[in-house]
Amino acid sequence: MKAIALFNKDWQSELRTRYAINALAMFILVTISVILFSIGSEKITPYLTGGLLWVVIFFSAMSGLSRAFVSEEERGTTMTLQLVASPSTIFSGKLTFNLLLVFLMNIAITILFILLFESFTVQNYSLFLISFFFGNIGIAISSTIIAAIISKASSKGTLYPVLSFPILLPLILTLLELTKFAMDGDTVEKAFVEIAVLISYDVIMGTASYLLFDFIWKD
Amino acid sequence: MIDYKIEIENLRKVFGRRLIFDGIELELNSGSVYGVSGPNGSGKSTFVKLISGLISPTKGKVMHSIAGKEIIEEKLHNYLGFVSPYLVMYDEFSGLENIEQVMKIRGLNIDYDYVTYLFDEVNLKERKFDLVKGYSSGMKQRLKFVFALIHNPELLIFDEPTSNLDIEGKEKVYKLIKEEKEKGKLIIIASNEIEDIKQCDSTIDLINYKKAN
Numbered sequence: 001m002k003a004i005a006l007f008n009k010d011w012q013s014e015l016r017t018r019y020a021i022n023a024l025a026m027f028i029l030v031t032i033s034v035i036l037f038s039i040g041s042e043k044i045t046p047y048l049t050g051g052l053l054w055v056v057i058f059f060s061a062m063s064g065l066s067r068a069f070v071s072e073e074e075r076g077t078t079m080t081l082q083l084v085a086s087p088s089t090i091f092s093g094k095l096t097f098n099l100l101l102v103f104l105m106n107i108a109i110t111i112l113f114i115l116l117f118e119s120f121t122v123q124n125y126s127l128f129l130i131s132f133f134f135g136n137i138g139i140a141i142s143s144t145i146i147a148a149i150i151s152k153a154s155s156k157g158t159l160y161p162v163l164s165f166p167i168l169l170p171l172i173l174t175l176l177e178l179t180k181f182a183m184d185g186d187t188v189e190k191a192f193v194e195i196a197v198l199i200s201y202d203v204i205m206g207t208a209s210y211l212l213f214d215f216i217w218k219d
Numbered sequence: 220m221i222d223y224k225i226e227i228e229n230l231r232k233v234f235g236r237r238l239i240f241d242g243i244e245l246e247l248n249s250g251s252v253y254g255v256s257g258p259n260g261s262g263k264s265t266f267v268k269l270i271s272g273l274i275s276p277t278k279g280k281v282m283h284s285i286a287g288k289e290i291i292e293e294k295l296h297n298y299l300g301f302v303s304p305y306l307v308m309y310d311e312f313s314g315l316e317n318i319e320q321v322m323k324i325r326g327l328n329i330d331y332d333y334v335t336y337l338f339d340e341v342n343l344k345e346r347k348f349d350l351v352k353g354y355s356s357g358m359k360q361r362l363k364f365v366f367a368l369i370h371n372p373e374l375l376i377f378d379e380p381t382s383n384l385d386i387e388g389k390e391k392v393y394k395l396i397k398e399e400k401e402k403g404k405l406i407i408i409a410s411n412e413i414e415d416i417k418q419c420d421s422t423i424d425l426i427n428y429k430k431a432n
Contacts, residue, residue, distance in 0.1 A: 001326055002323075002324055002325070002326045005320070005323035005324045005326070006324050008320075008323070009309075009320045009323070009324060012312075012320075013309060013311055013312070016311040016312075017311050075307060075309075075310070076305065076307035077307050077308070077309060079273060079303075079305065079306055079307070080306060080307060080308065080309075080321075080366075082273055082296070083271070083273075083296055083299065083301050083306070084296060084321050084324050084325055085296065085324050085325070086293045086294070086296065087293065088293070089324070093324075214293075218273075218274070218275060
């Protein structure tokens with residue numbers, strides 16, 4: 001309940017300041033526009049469109065998801081949070097907020113891809129939705145803990161993608177593979193190993209982040 | 220009667236290669252007001268942050284207990300009220316909304332009578348619906364007292380409590396300190412203001428703990 005209260009605070013704050021939503025929306029629009037302009041009238045393969053989807057998702061996550069902690073640090077309210085909640089409450093609240101942002105952001109990106117890219121055709125929707133669901137959770141968890149790490153650094157903008165790349169790479173590679181399977185119309189059984197890797201990634205990152213957050217948050 | 224105790228054992232804090240203080244051994248008990256004094260850079264704010272668990276010591280321990288039962292660090296915020304110049308409230312919320320959000324995050328029910336009483340005490344009753352970004356520095360300082368007292372904590376730590384306050388505001392703060400002391404709370408005031416230190420029963424001068432390595 002305390003984590004939900006913190007999430008509510010962040011959501012109400014976001015609705016008033018538009019700290020992350022505006023940055024994400026602008027980034028998504030600009031990136032997709034640039035891709036559309038660069039493709040022009042050329043035909044691109046479905047695999048390439050699937051790859052581009054996750055590239056846009058990765059860089060959009062880089063542009064907006066660090067805000068959960070960076071905004072607190074920049075406004076000087078980190079101490080206020082430390083004085084009202086335990087580290088576990090803060091991590092859970094911020095993770096819930098990032099989960100909502102990731103799902104909103106990725107649903108918007110996917111809808112735009114379906115509408116704007118003719119070659120983005122998914123044959124097995126259930127496999128795509130499974131990958132999408134667990135992929136979003138993985139992105140949200142990784143982005144939240146990395147945001148907490150970089151929030152106290154001086155060069156946050158540079159450090160965030162640099163730290164995120166090696167951590168998110170296994171996740172993005174697995175998601176690329178699963179998107180290919182979904183586009184080919186392969187069954188969920190055939191993609192079992194990749195789905196297991198995806199879920200394992202979420203569980204490992206979630207547990208490690210929860211345990212490590214206490215050390216990151218203090219000092 | 221509140222039985223709150225802080226035991227400080229061989230406390231040392233170093234930033235980089237600079238020693239802030241070393242060898243602090245103290246026992247602080249509820250029902251008293253303790254002052255922390257020392258010149259600029261002597262580590263007053265660092266000392267109160269260490270006591271509050273906001274930063275970790277380089278060496279030594281700070282142990283909190285209530286009625287003989289140790290308070291774990293993760294739960295310390297439930298017993299602590301803190302005011303300091305570097306504490307910042309959320310600009311995008313009103314004074315009242317800030318307090319409501321904080322109470323919800325703490326998982327406590329909001330007693331609106333007490334909220335009104337506190338806003339009245341710090342002369343913010345008329346402005347409690349205004350956004351904090353429209354507050355003056357003195358009003359923000361007053362709001363921090365509502366933030367510190369709203370959950371009725373057993374330990375109160377005030378770092379430069381009267382900074383940015385006018386004479387009337389200072390008098391209100393001294394009245395609050397007196398009232399909270401009468402309730403048997405443990406109060407720590409870190410300040411250089413003579414008037415602030417006069418409110419204290421005893422003073423810890425940090426200059427005595429700045430010995431060479």
